[in-house]
Amino acid sequence: MDALGHFEEHIRAKVAAELAAMGFSGEIALERPDHELADLALPCFQFAKRLRKAPSAIAEELSARIHPDERIGKVWADKGYINFRVNEAVLSALVIKDALERREDFGRGDPRPGKVLLEHTSVNPTGPIHVGRARNPLIGDTLARCLRMCGHEVSTEYYVNDVGKQVVLLTWALEHLTEKDVPPSDREKTDHRLVGYYQAANRLMEASEEVADAVAAMTQRFEAGDLEVIAKVRRTVDLMLDGIKESLSGADVHLDRYIYESQFILDGSAHRVVERLKASPYAAIEDGAYYLNLEGFGVHGRDTRFFFTRKDGTTLYTTRDLAYHLDKFKRADEVLNILGEDQKLGQKQLACALRILGCDRAPECIFYSFVSLPEGRMSTRKGVVVYLDDLLEEAVDRAYQEVCSRRPDLDDERKRRIARDIGVGAVRYNIIRVQAEKQLVFKWEEALNFEGNSAPFVQYAHARCCSILRKAGDFNKSADVSVLTDPYERRLIWTLAQFQEVVRQAGDKRRINMLPTYGHELASALNQFYGAVPVLRSEHQDARLCLVEATRWALRNALVTMGIAAPEEM
RNA sequence: GGGCGGGUGGCCUAGUCUGGAUAUGGCAGCAGCCUCCUAAGCUGCAGGUCGAGGGUUCGAAUCCCUCCCCGCUCGCCA
Structure with missing residues (x-):
């Protein structure tokens, strides 16, 4: 189980114990609501009938019985829900340490038999x-x-x-x-x-x-x-x-x-x-x-x-x-x-x-x-067809043009290598991001999309992390990360904490489209953090560098899991 | 006709299995942001009968029923 899993289990066990004391037994399924709202939550409407009490009263009573501890940061009742915030200082330390230590293996599950x-x-x-x-x-x-x-x-x-x-x-x-x-x-x-x-x-x-x-x-x-x-x-x-x-x-x-x-x-x-x-x-x-x-x-x-x-x-x-x-x-x-x-x-x-x-x-x-294709079903014999080779070549060409216009400082060999990573990645990402059962109409403009929900977006976030890390040089990897309390930092850490569970579910449910969805969410969290919070020459430089490096590994591993290269510059 | 899958803002899409708080993002559109760590970025605005109708439920995009549209399939092909 990953770090976050232990927090969830702990809270679930506490809730179950208190509910049992109130006279309810059965499965307790915690939810992960919108992060603005809470980290974890439990709707209490389901208990109303059995406990013969209003949901809001149950939530109030429960939240009064559960107290913050090593793992629970905050408990409160709201509109029939009991909400939890985990102990963020503890979670941050665990998640960031995990990423910095395991690096390429961050997010990897324990070996499974068979x-x-x-x-x-x-x-x-x-x-x-x-x-x-x-x-x-x-x-x-x-x-x-x-x-x-x-x-x-x-x-x-x-x-x-x-x-x-x-x-x-x-x-x-x-x-x-x-x-x-x-x-x-x-x-x-x-x-x-x-x-x-x-x-x-x-x-x-x-x-x-x-x-x-x-x-x-x-x-x-x-x-x-x-x-x-x-x-x-x-x-x-x-x-x-x-x-x-x-x-x-x-x-x-x-x-x-x-x-x-x-x-x-x-x-x-x-x-x-x-x-x-x-x-x-x-x-x-x-x-x-x-x-x-x-x-x-x-x-x-x-x-x-x-x-x-x-x-x-x-x-x-x-x-x-x-x-x-x-x-x-x-x-x-x-x-x-x-x-x-x-x-x-x-x-x-x-x-x-x-x-x-x-x-x-x-x-x-x-x-x-x-x-x-927009003109109908593909057929090799009728010539109504776009070959994978053509798509890949076009994507890499387009990426090369982009790299040339953005990075004239790089030598050609590097530009070509980056263009290849980006072009191929964009193609893979675009196919993989959609549920397999969904019928798909191929459009060049979508296949060659390098912005927004795309591989280059995620790769770019990764390159940004690498760039900061490169400029930073050595730093204290044991810095106290409990100082990372800015909303952007908290959101990034929270997203990082989901990584292993996302990979596990994507595999177990055979729903690999969860990977690009997560990759985009993580990259987006990084980009927002990047825009709002200075890292280099800031008061919490080392702690933030730890966060950037942890994010770097998560982005890198998410990309590699999708079969997409993680360039260090682009 | 039977079976299976899909239908979510103009376009693409998450969530559906396991029902919960204001339905996720992206593209396109509009308005802003580069003397500061890469603007492939960020901020804001606008845009929705979750195919339609019924039902179950305190609560339905999600479960059940009916119907509509699209795809696939119903070879002594592979």
Whole structure:
């Protein structure tokens, strides 16, 4: 538990004891109201009926029974509420000391048992990542960082789709088409060079039966287990994946492992899943193809039939995903997936099939809605698309212009490094700040926002702290911080005290949008403090420097948890 | 049509799980603030039927019901 947690527990216990003495037993849930109002509060309306007294009278009586102590600073009743202010001198000392001692680990939770396996990104390797899909790696990578900060051991995986019509089609295209058949690519990256082949092949297949037949034949050889074709497809996929990995790395997204779908065909595990499902009482067959009857499993209407083989006996995507999940469960205690909302039914069916297989576990899925463009849904084939690479490049360019105009004193290498931190950070922040379920319309002006609720705002606050610290040089890190009683100082300390709890909740609730919200709040508190309270050459210089350094670590760690760089100058 | 998710000032958004005091911020707009630690900042003003209606409750953006709008989905695709 963090410092603030102990204060809250202490107050809760006192309130519970006094309420018990008054004749009430039960859960006591303290609130954290607007900080202007109080630090902690308890509405007393809920006790009125049981105690047969007016809420305001209960609040008055309770507040008279509870006295300030080591942790409680002030208690008072107001409009049916009993309000608390914690002992701020004690809290300040604890929080600031904690930050100055733990530095990079400030806000980090105690190690938690169990391994977490988080699958994210897993985009089909048929083209570059576009911003519609980019939500996946950004949410996934941030959640992984957040869970690690919470104390979890986390490994991340990208499930590579190297099976099926689409990747076979791409492979066919690379064999049969030449540069003349595709429009020139504006980038040298393999994913951008190859996507033209994929698009051209799609058009050809629609127009020509011959091509369609050729691709179908190749798909059949693949399904039949033709190792030559499988290897060929695998090479194509790897080519495309190289470009995708480069994009991910450009966004500071890093995955621990890449798992190929074909693995589950080759090692026979997908086949074993088929055999076990066939033997279940829910299995049925239609025209040679097997399915599970999921009626009574919470799926409705036409969705109840879940096919797990084709009529030729070959496996389907979800069948292989089943094998993959069985494998995941062997390797981890908690299994999380970040998926597009189009996967919901498939995941529901997968969960049912898992139960039928006698498996009592299921992956926990976080679904995100798609990002569309003002002109409509993104489509690689129609060319209605903004690639992640283009967004990142534009953001970094814009940031570079800003840095150049603000900091002509810096050398170019430094300016470029800062521009990269800011541009990439702005993109990540903008995607992450919105709840995953919310549908999002991509707008350049919003994506490239460097002010207000944005990564640069938080980074700027961090750079400000660093700048002050740089100018200050050595100072007394054991200074008495009880002198920090200005409203701006109190608010900043109070915000600092929330940090670990925010990270914990963001991880536990899988609500990573709490991170940017908090980052902005902290940065805002710092900026207001900065504007109103002098640090250097002030009477409380050392105490304030302690506060600035504590804030610096919280800002830095909040940024790093979001996968955003924390530049020391900008 | 069924299932799932979303709907909060002109635009974007927090809060919804776990009901409580004047609904969080940002963008855009208006008015101010750089002889002083980085103005990517700060201060102030203006802007709201929390999609609509009913219900539960001392109290509803939050819980329940009905309806409307938007998205996704309902393949022997992946």
